[in-house]
Amino acid sequence: MNKLAIRYWALVFSLLLAACGDAGTGSNGHEDEHGHGEEAAAMEQGPNGGRLLEDQGFVVELAIVEEAAAPQYRAWPSRNCNAVPPADVQLQVSLSRLGGRVDQISFEPSANFLRSTSPVEEPHSFTATVKASYQGRTHEWTFDSIEGRTRIAPDIARGFNVETELAGPGQVRETIGVYGHIETIPERVSAVIARFDGTVREVAVVTGETVRAGQTLATVESNDSLNVYTVTAPIAGVVTERQVNRGEQTAGRLLFRIVDTSQVWAEFSLFPADVQQVRKGMNVTFQPVGTSISVTGTIDRIDVTSQPNQTVLAHAVIDNSSGALVPGMYLAADIEIASHDVPLVVRRSGLQAFRDSTVVFAHIGDEYEVRMLDLGRQDKVWVEVLGGIEPGTPYVTANSYLIKADIEKSGASHDH
Structure with missing residues (x-):
């Protein structure tokens, strides 16, 4: 390393190293970061906005940088008020998450810092164990970084009708929304x-x-x-x-x-753009306007001529032995044009907006924690999950807004 580079690193850390002996936590120190109160205020920050970790004069400033395509760790090492060449430091971070999962994060030198070789997945909520080796000595720190998490006793959750189920495989229906009415056959x-x-x-x-x-x-x-x-x-x-x-x-x-109204026609108007997608035998689900009735049937006839308004009529024969469907009733319907079996779905009823993400809340023990989702195809009940939650994870499906409100009330931070 040339002297000019070393002087540059020393300048970058001059503010940090002015009081090196007071920086960060001690060896095997343990902090609980909730982003509010005295504990969050006590976290020492370096010139790059990261957390300062100090052990016997050796300091690592550790920060999650979210400017890249995916969040990643960056670390700036120093010793006794002098910047340390990143290539001389071996750094490893273990992230222990709620539910027992542990992410191992390795680092590589880049410019004047160390950069993680894998992204730091959301949520950034974990117990972190940091190990740094420099000149034959190993330094270790442990701290908590908690966000998007809350604890609710089971009896309280039951009292608020919070319901959960397991994330897993399912079927997503691709539908076309149409309107129509009930007709006699x-x-x-x-x-x-x-x-x-x-x-x-x-x-x-x-x-x-x-x-x-x-x-x-x-x-x-x-x-x-x-x-x-x-x-x-x-x-x-x-x-x-x-x-x-x-x-x-x-x-x-x-x-x-x-x-005879024991069977009736559900008659639907197809717009020209939809006609080519609808076929005889497709399933249709409809609801008479102003009612809570939901009815399913099958398209059994599609007209070969269009109406004056250029729509084409499709018909489904519906059992009406109950007499609930009265000719002339207006309908709102979904015609299923495709069905996709996908490896992972969650219920739409469990989705919430959290910061800039769509999330569900994983339920582990008495604790609830956000899971930022990457979503795919969806219908009125299910949404395909491309990433963000593991199959088999319990998540909140009913009254999830109560979990969100409790987390926001606690002010759980997004600081790192």
Whole structure:
């Protein structure tokens, strides 16, 4: 190393080394960093904004730098008020995380500092053990850096209905949102007329009455034979129209209309951009507007002509034996155009915004801690996770906002 470089490092650390004997924690020192109160204020910071670690005159300033593509550690070593060439120091950091995971971080020299060879993954919440070897001596420090973590007793969590489940594999549905309404099925509508013209002697039903197939609707006296015969219901359903009264002539006109609504059509309008993606046999889930009813079905017909507004109608036959679906109801629906099996999903209900990330809260013992997620495809229930949480990790799925509020109340820092 030339003298000019050594003088440069000495200048960088001049502020730090003005009181070298007072810097940082002692050998095997242990700090608890929560970013508030006296403990956080007691953390010594160096000229690079990092934590100062000192042992018998040997000092390491350790900082997490988030300017790069991924957060990484940088370390600036010195001894007895003189900068130490980074290449002469072997540095290793072990990060013990909630749940038992330990990250081993190695370093390599770069310019006037040591740089970690692997990123420091979020959250930056761990117990750190730092080991530095220089000129045959090993120096070791331990400190806590806690963020995005809180402790809640189980009985309190139960009282607030905080629910958890395990992160794991699942299915993400790709859907198209459409709108429509409930329609009667043409094959289930019957227009009833008299077989022979004549005079109506009796009318046995009224509008809105439910009838069974073969039930008598009216009796008619034939004009030709003067015989009296019955007009019966050809299908079971509801009488929606009654156009005849006693004493009137049938005259070949409509007498009754019967509609069977035990099955109905859910009819949806497809925009031109969506028509090519929808196929017969695809699943559809819809909800009548203004209700809490959720219904699933299958597309069984797509029109081959468009409507005047350029939409194309798609139909799904829906069981309506309960009578809950009334023709004319407006619908909001999702047609499933693809389904993806993915190795890791979490529920959308558990997601929260935390700083600049979307997170869930891992639940380990009595403690809850943020997990910053890298997200992929999603539907209304599930979201694919590309990184940020390990499979099998318990996480909060219901009332996660309470965990976020408790963490923010504690003021857990993002200092390093």
